Amino acid sequence: MTVASGAPSSSQALDPEVQEDLKRAVAKKAVEMVQSGQIVGLGTGSTSALFIEELGQLISKGKLKDVYGVATSYQAKVLSRQAGIKTLSLNEVNRIDVAFDGADEVDSQMNLIKGGGAAHTMEKVVDKLAKKAVILVDQTKVVSQLGLVFPVAVEVLQPAITPVLRSLLALGGEPEIRSALRKDGPIVTDLGNFIVDVRFPNGIKDAAALEKEINNIPGVVENGLFTGFVQSVLVGVRDGNENVVVQLAEAIEKIKP
Ligand SMILES: O=C(CO)[C@H](O)[C@H](O)COP(=O)(O)O
Numbered sequence: 001m002t003v004a005s006g007a008p009s010s011s012q013a014l015d016p017e018v019q020e021d022l023k024r025a026v027a028k029k030a031v032e033m034v035q036s037g038q039i040v041g042l043g044t045g046s047t048s049a050l051f052i053e054e055l056g057q058l059i060s061k062g063k064l065k066d067v068y069g070v071a072t073s074y075q076a077k078v079l080s081r082q083a084g085i086k087t088l089s090l091n092e093v094n095r096i097d098v099a100f101d102g103a104d105e106v107d108s109q110m111n112l113i114k115g116g117g118a119a120h121t122m123e124k125v126v127d128k129l130a131k132k133a134v135i136l137v138d139q140t141k142v143v144s145q146l147g148l149v150f151p152v153a154v155e156v157l158q159p160a161i162t163p164v165l166r167s168l169l170a171l172g173g174e175p176e177i178r179s180a181l182r183k184d185g186p187i188v189t190d191l192g193n194f195i196v197d198v199r200f201p202n203g204i205k206d207a208a209a210l211e212k213e214i215n216n217i218p219g220v221v222e223n224g225l226f227t228g229f230v231q232s233v234l235v236g237v238r239d240g241n242e243n244v245v246v247q248l249a250e251a252i253e254k255i256k257p
Pocket residue numbers: 043044045046047048101102103104113114115116117118119120123
């Protein structure tokens with residue numbers, strides 16, 4: 001599978017309404033993969049929110065029974081409750097059958113940048129624990145190289161912020177503490193930590209190595225590089241005839257920006 005020819009390249013912005021249509025189409029396709037009795041990881045962000053909405057509709061129509069969600073954030077938990085999906089905490093489940101999550105960037109190896117919603121720490125826990133992680137994106141997220149556009153989000157223990165910033169600079173990054181729109185000062189994550197967005201102006205050459213290097217810095221909780229474990233990506237694409245198409249990539253080297 002390749003992303004349909006005629007699709008704008010990933011760096012090209014889409015009309016927000018078209019992008020929303022692509023996300024919705026992906027969410028609708030994704031819920032078809034859920035089976036009754038499953039425990040489902042629920043990601044964070046606007047695409048995951050549409051998935052939660054669609055899943056809630058299937059449950060309320062009785063088309064899916066005994067489905068439980070494991071939320072990756074406060075947002076996912078509240079949206080699940082509103083959609084009528086029962087949630088359990090990680091400590092109450094003995095498995096996660098499948099997790100559905102969004103991403104900020106996806107490369108041809110199905111490595112990801114996540115963390116635009118500052119929820120990547122619990123997303124990584126849930127997505128990696130799941131028997132299968134399915135990533136839901138529109139075509140704007142598919143890139144030839146990670147990091148050229150989107151920074152890597154790093155969750156950092158508050159008391160360690162200064163030495164962590166120094167270490168991130170030493171790795172060649174350009175770190176910036178994420179601030180809130182409607183609050184003076186840094187945002188604080190669901191887990192009580194700061195977020196540092198690290199730009200790598202020349203892109204990321206070895207995402208797996210960088211993921212490990214950043215996580216080795218004392219004071220770092222988790223970073224938003226997800227490498228080496230995702231095997232399914234659903235991509236919403238607008239084809240040359242302006243039709244919305246959802247493509248499933250299930251092996252590495254299959255997504256082309
Ligand atoms: O990683 C995430 C949250 O931490 C999101 O999945 C990512 O930011 C994509 O969000 P959206 O679907 O709104 O584009």
